[in-house]
Amino acid sequence: KAGVTQTPRYLIKTRGQQVTLSCSPISGHRSVSWYQQTPGQGLQFLFEYFSETQRNKGNFPGRFSGRQFSNSRSEMNVSTLELGDSALYLCASSLSQGSTDTQYFGPGTRLTVL
Amino acid sequence: GQNIDQPTEMTATEGAIVQINCTYQTSGFNGLFWYQQHAGEAPTFLSYNVLDGLEEKGRFSSFLSRSKGYSYLLLKELQMKDSASYLCAVMGRNTDKLIFGTGTRLQVFP
Numbered sequence: 548k549a550g551v552t553q554t555p556r557y558l559i560k561t562r563g564q565q566v567t568l569s570c571s572p573i574s575g576h577r578s579v580s581w582y583q584q585t586p587g588q589g590l591q592f593l594f595e596y597f598s599e600t601q602r603n604k605g606n607f608p609g610r611f612s613g614r615q616f617s618n619s620r621s622e623m624n625v626s627t628l629e630l631g632d633s634a635l636y637l638c639a640s641s642l643s644q645g646s647t648d649t650q651y652f653g654p655g656t657r658l659t660v661l
Numbered sequence: 662g663q664n665i666d667q668p669t670e671m672t673a674t675e676g677a678i679v680q681i682n683c684t685y686q687t688s689g690f691n692g693l694f695w696y697q698q699h700a701g702e703a704p705t706f707l708s709y710n711v712l713d714g715l716e717e718k719g720r721f722s723s724f725l726s727r728s729k730g731y732s733y734l735l736l737k738e739l740q741m742k743d744s745a746s747y748l749c750a751v752m753g754r755n756t757d758k759l760i761f762g763t764g765t766r767l768q769v770f771p
Contacts, residue, residue: 551703580758589763590704590748603758637703649694650759652703 549574551640551653559659565626568656572619572640578602579621580650581613584635593636596621597643625658633660663687665762667749672768673739681734681747681765689754695723695734696748698764704748707734736767744769 552571560566572579580603581593592605596615613623619640625632635657639650665685673679685693692711696704710716710725710732722735734747746764753760 582761590750590761592758592760595758605758649706649709651706652696654703 551638551651553636553638553653553656555656556654557657557659559661560628561661562628562630564628565624566628566658567622567624568636568638568658570621570623570638570640570653572621572638573651576640576642576651577619578641578643578648579615579619580639580641581621581623582637582639583607584637584655585633590637593623628660630660633658663751663753663760665749665751665760667747667762667765669763670766670768672770673736675739675741675769675771677739678735678737679739679767681736681749681767683732683734683749683762685730685732685749685751685760685762687730687751687753687760690727691752691754693723693725693732694750694752694759695721695732696750698746698748700745707747739769741769741771743767 554569578597580595582590584590595603599615610626615621635655637655639652641648641650667683694709695707697707698704708723715724720737725732746766748764749762750759
């Protein structure tokens with residue numbers, strides 16, 4: 548069974564631009580969570596989607612948004628990029644929503660904002 | 662509030678045993694996870710504890726004490742490939758989301 552895939556793997560943008568990242572969960576997994584990882588803050592929860600609905604949201608500004616499609620694939624969007632948005636963005640999938648099901652992580656998208 | 666603490670860095674010698682501690686304060690508790698993350702790679706699942714006690718899985722064991730808000734990950738017979746960051750994460754009962762600690766970077770020396 549294929550793992551979680553994320554595209555693109557690397558991205559360079561400039562301040563003010565917007566970016567869309569994509570995540571395809573493990574087949575059969577319906578929950579997708581997004582995290583931002585920076586050296587100083589560690590893994591910070593962004594949001595979780597289940598059945599095309601956002602179920603949980605972390606403490607990030609409204610510039611960060613996401614959605615989930617009927618095939619469970621998910622996208623996250625960051626608008627008006629800031630230098631501080633440079634980070635590794637990880638998505639994780641699990642069988643169901645917010646339970647103790649193990650989350651499996653994708654390889655991440657490394658975003659650099661110049 | 663929610664808070665998870667773990668040491669920032671640890672070093673150990675190949676073949677030795679190392680214990681990585683994690684303390685947490687969360688709104689409710691629905692389980693604690695340990696993940697391993699090699700530099701430049703995604704976190705990979707190591708263990709899950711929801712009841713008090715020790716869970717053993719090969720060279721790795723994880724312990725939980727809910728009354729003390731405390732867990733540890735025990736790595737035995739250390740190998741060079743165990744050099745990685747180890748992330749402690751808690752699932753809060755009321756939040757249904759994983760809260761991660763900042764991770765412990767373990768370096769194993771020959």
